Amino acid sequence: MKFLDNELIKFSGVSIGYGKKSILENINFSILENDFIGIVGPNGSGKTTLLKTLLGNLRPLSGETTRDKVQFGYVPQRDVVQPLLPYSVYDVVMMGRYSLMGKLSKPHKEDEEIVNACLAHVGIEDLKNHRYNSLSGGQRQRTLIARALAVQPKILILDEPTNGMDTPSHYSLLELISQLHDESNLTVLIVSHLLTDVANIVKRLMLLEKNHFQIGNIDEILSEDNLKKTYSSDFSVSKINGEYLISSKKKV
Amino acid sequence: MEIIHQLIELFPYAILGSILAGIICAFLGIFVVSQRVVFLGASLTQVSVAGVAFSFLHLINLESFLTDVFKIDIEHNAFFHNFEPAFFSLTFAVICVLIFSQTYRQKYITQDGILGIIFVISIALRIIFIQKSPVAEVSEIESILKGDILFIGQTQFFTLLGVTILTVSVFVIFQKQLKFVTFDPETAMAHGMNSRFWLLIFYIIVGTGISLTTRFVGDVFAFAFLIIPSSIGILIGRKISQVFIIAVLVGAIIPPISLYFAFVFDFSSGPTAVVLAFILFIITYIGKKILA
Numbered sequence: 001m002k003f004l005d006n007e008l009i010k011f012s013g014v015s016i017g018y019g020k021k022s023i024l025e026n027i028n029f030s031i032l033e034n035d036f037i038g039i040v041g042p043n044g045s046g047k048t049t050l051l052k053t054l055l056g057n058l059r060p061l062s063g064e065t066t067r068d069k070v071q072f073g074y075v076p077q078r079d080v081v082q083p084l085l086p087y088s089v090y091d092v093v094m095m096g097r098y099s100l101m102g103k104l105s106k107p108h109k110e111d112e113e114i115v116n117a118c119l120a121h122v123g124i125e126d127l128k129n130h131r132y133n134s135l136s137g138g139q140r141q142r143t144l145i146a147r148a149l150a151v152q153p154k155i156l157i158l159d160e161p162t163n164g165m166d167t168p169s170h171y172s173l174l175e176l177i178s179q180l181h182d183e184s185n186l187t188v189l190i191v192s193h194l195l196t197d198v199a200n201i202v203k204r205l206m207l208l209e210k211n212h213f214q215i216g217n218i219d220e221i222l223s224e225d226n227l228k229k230t231y232s233s234d235f236s237v238s239k240i241n242g243e244y245l246i247s248s249k250k251k252v
Numbered sequence: 253m254e255i256i257h258q259l260i261e262l263f264p265y266a267i268l269g270s271i272l273a274g275i276i277c278a279f280l281g282i283f284v285v286s287q288r289v290v291f292l293g294a295s296l297t298q299v300s301v302a303g304v305a306f307s308f309l310h311l312i313n314l315e316s317f318l319t320d321v322f323k324i325d326i327e328h329n330a331f332f333h334n335f336e337p338a339f340f341s342l343t344f345a346v347i348c349v350l351i352f353s354q355t356y357r358q359k360y361i362t363q364d365g366i367l368g369i370i371f372v373i374s375i376a377l378r379i380i381f382i383q384k385s386p387v388a389e390v391s392e393i394e395s396i397l398k399g400d401i402l403f404i405g406q407t408q409f410f411t412l413l414g415v416t417i418l419t420v421s422v423f424v425i426f427q428k429q430l431k432f433v434t435f436d437p438e439t440a441m442a443h444g445m446n447s448r449f450w451l452l453i454f455y456i457i458v459g460t461g462i463s464l465t466t467r468f469v470g471d472v473f474a475f476a477f478l479i480i481p482s483s484i485g486i487l488i489g490r491k492i493s494q495v496f497i498i499a500v501l502v503g504a505i506i507p508p509i510s511l512y513f514a515f516v517f518d519f520s521s522g523p524t525a526v527v528l529a530f531i532l533f534i535i536t537y538i539g540k541k542i543l544a
Contacts, residue, residue, distance in 0.1 A: 018359075055442045074442035081436050084286040084486055085495060095435065098428040099443040131490070144439075151443055 006033045008070050008154060008187060009054065014063030016046065016053045022061050023049050024208065029215045031155065031189070036181050037215075038198030039191045041208030042231055047191050050208065051159060054189070073153030075144045077160045078137060086131045089143050093118055096150030118146040122176060138169030145176070155187045156180065162197060174201055195227075199244040218244070259515055269404030270507030270525070272412040273465045274477050276419055278503025280461045281482035282495060283454065287434055291367040292352060292455075293462060293478040296345050297471035298374035300463035303344030305381035307336040308393055338411065338467050344374075345463030349455035353448070401469050401511060401521040408468045415464050422457050430454055469522060476526040477503055484536050502532065 009031040017023040023046035031037065039047055052058035053065070055072055073096070096118070097111040107115075119125045122142040127135065132143060141161055148156055158177065162170045178201045181188045192198045199205065205221040207214045209230040214221055222244060227235040234249035260267065284293045348370055355363050382393045404412070423430055429450045432440040437447040466474040485499030510525035 057438075057441050071444075072442055074439050076436065076438050076442075080438060083435055084288075085282070085435075085492055086486075086490055087435065087492060091492065092435075095432045095440075096443065098432050099440070099445045101428065103429070104425065147439070157442070 007031070007066075008033060008035075008068060010064075010066045011060075012064045012066075014053070014065055015061040016049050016058070017061050018049070018058075020061075023210070024213050027063070027213050029206070031187060033154075033187060034181075034185050035187045035189075036201070036203040037189050037206055038202035038204070039189060039206045039208065040193065040195050040198055043193070045208040045210060045230075047208055048159070051157065051189075051191060055157065070154045071151055073148030073151045073156045075141070075148045075156070075158040075161060077163060078140055078144065079163070081140075081144065083133050086133060088128070089119070089124065089130050089132055089135070089146075090115065090128045092132045092143050093146045093150050096147040100151065114152070115146075115150055118149040121149060121180075122146045136169070137165050138173060141165070141169075141173055142176070145180075149180075153186070155189060157189045157191075159191045160193065161190065162192065162194065170197075177201065195222075196244060196246050199246070222246070255512065255516060259511060263402055263404075263511065265406050265409040266402050266404045266521075267508050267511060269409040269412050269468065270401045270511060270521075271504045272409070272416050273401075273404075273469045273473065274481070274503035274505075274507045274525075275500050276412065276416050276461045276465050276503075277474055277477035278481035278485075278499040279419060279423070279496070280458050281478035281480075281503075282485060282499050283430075283434055284458060284478055285482045285486065289363070289367075290479060291364055291371070292349075292458070294475055295367045295371040295374065296348060296459055296462040297466045297475045298371050298378070299344045299348040300341040300466040300474075301471050302374040302378040302381065303341035303463065304337040304467055305378040305385075305393065306344065307340040308385040308387055309381050310386060338464060341463045341467045342460060345459040346456060349459035350452075353452045353455050356448075401473070401507065401525070402514075404468055411464060412468060415461055419457055419461050422453070426450070426453070473507075473522040473525055476529060477506075480526075480529040480533050481506075484533055487536050487540050502529065506532065 007030045011027050011029050014027045015022045015025045016027065027050075039050065041047055049058065053060055055074065056067075093115045094107060094111065097107060097114065101107065101111070116125065116128075119128055122145050124139060124142045124146065127139060127143075132140065135143065145156075145158070145161075148158075161177065162173055165173065174197055177188060177190060180186050188202075190198060190202065199218055199222055202218070204215060205218050207221050207226060207230055212229070214226065222237050224235055224237055227233075227237065227246070235246055236249050238245045238247075281293070284290060351370070352363070352366065355361075355366050361369075385393055387393075429440075429445060430453070432445060433447045433450040434454060437451060440450075441447040462474055462478065465477075481499040481502035482495075484502050485495040485497075489495030489498050506529050507521075507525050510528050511521050513519060513528070514521040514524045
């Protein structure tokens with residue numbers, strides 16, 4: 001399989017699923033350096049399964065995957081991390097450094113500096129000593145992003161980052177994610193069920209539905225026909241001041 | 253004062269052993285409670301008791317085997333004389349945690365459901381094992397199975413000391429890995445850490461700690477001290493270090509005080525310790541509510 005210089009990950013004829021049950025078959029795509037991809041699709045379409053396969057936590061059922069020793073920074077769904085223990089924000093972000101340290105070694109000065117820089121990067125350096133479990137949803141999400149950045153990743157993967165957030169936190173988080181991509185040349189993959197959000201910040205879209213997979217430029221993917229096929233519902237897609245607006249077509 | 257002197261004179265190892273049992277349970281309990289696998293603790297205590305009951309069946313006579321191999325006079329060797337119940341208690345507990353650690357592979361039954369099955373099957377097996385035991389009366393074995401702080405002797409004390417050192421050492425040496433996988437196993441895995449392996453190590457240490465403390469101090473004490481001191485620590489600790497210090501202190505202080513009360517009022521020591529821990533929990537909870 002040919003692997004281009006700027007390709008970080010390549011899936012060729014890959015089928016994904018659990019056990020013998022495949023969810024998506026014969027997937028072909030590449031993730032390039034400085035890519036910004038949005039992964040969207042209805043519930044049960046295989047978004048999480050694809051994420052797990054991308055991260056290497058789940059083996060593909062068939063096909064070939066190639067990755068060039070890529071370091072991932074992963075931001076899970078916020079609800080997955082609900083600690084009872086009073087870990088500080090600093091403790092949580094430092095966890096991002098753990099996989100890079102020796103098994104028995106302790107954090108060095110360099111690790112501390114990186115953690116502090118990541119906290120500053122996402123704008124929560126003043127929350128450093130606060131308890132993670134006392135933070136608001138937006139602050140928690142920023143902490144998890146800082147932890148993912150502490151890995152110094154090549155690819156940042158975010159799973160439903162704006163889920164359950166209030167409107168200001170929602171938009172400021174999307175702005176932060178765009179900023180991370182633009183300023184740090186970071187390859188970003190964002191999984192979301194909010195199509196409009198994703199369409200307005202990413203470069204490419206990956207549209208999933210059961211046993212159907214599409215990837216391409218936004219204009220190409222975001223057609224009314226495609227959305228009808230994926231969501232089994234009628235949508236209208238319009239572009240106002242350069243921003244996509246997707247709304248449901250009302251039946252008269 | 254005189255009673256305290258008497259207690260120290262008569263039960264020095266019981267006092268020290270109960271402190272160690274309290275420390276082990278409280279320490280492990282912090283992880284068990286924060287991981288929301290409290291039912292694992294309940295199941296493990298019952299599995300351990302079933303393991304001890306199994307040893308009374310004498311189906312596999314390990315003690316005779318060890319006597320032959322090491323040429324020991326087993327009647328006069330406290331460690332080997334009590335080896336079989338502790339060995340089977342530990343074996344059953346380790347098998348239980350191995351099964352539990354693999355539950356992520358299937359999606360048909362919840363982890364709680366699996367633990368519930370393990371819990372009831374352990375109790376059922378314990379009853380069958382005791383009924384079919386050729387060595388003693390059912391009531392006699394039941395009382396042995398329940399464990400008693402006062403019966404902690406020199407051998408039990410050193411075993412508990414070994415378990416304390418092992419548990420704390422593993423958690424101190426591999427604190428990074430265990431902290432990360434118990435906090436967020438999904439991300440730890442995505443960042444290149446072998447979450448499944450480290451969670452298995454975590455569960456094996458929890459299984460070892462719970463099975464051996466259950467063997468010596470009983471299932472009620474072990475389970476209560478897994479939950480109550482750690483809950484008190486979580487209620488009032490504002491930092492991780494404070495949670496550990498508070499939980500371990502509660503785990504260490506309550507058992508000797510309960511021995512005193514048990515001695516004075518002729519109570520059973522294990523349940524007295526549980527009730528005292530519960531009273532402290534209620535006071536802490538109300539205090540926290542009022543201050544909040």
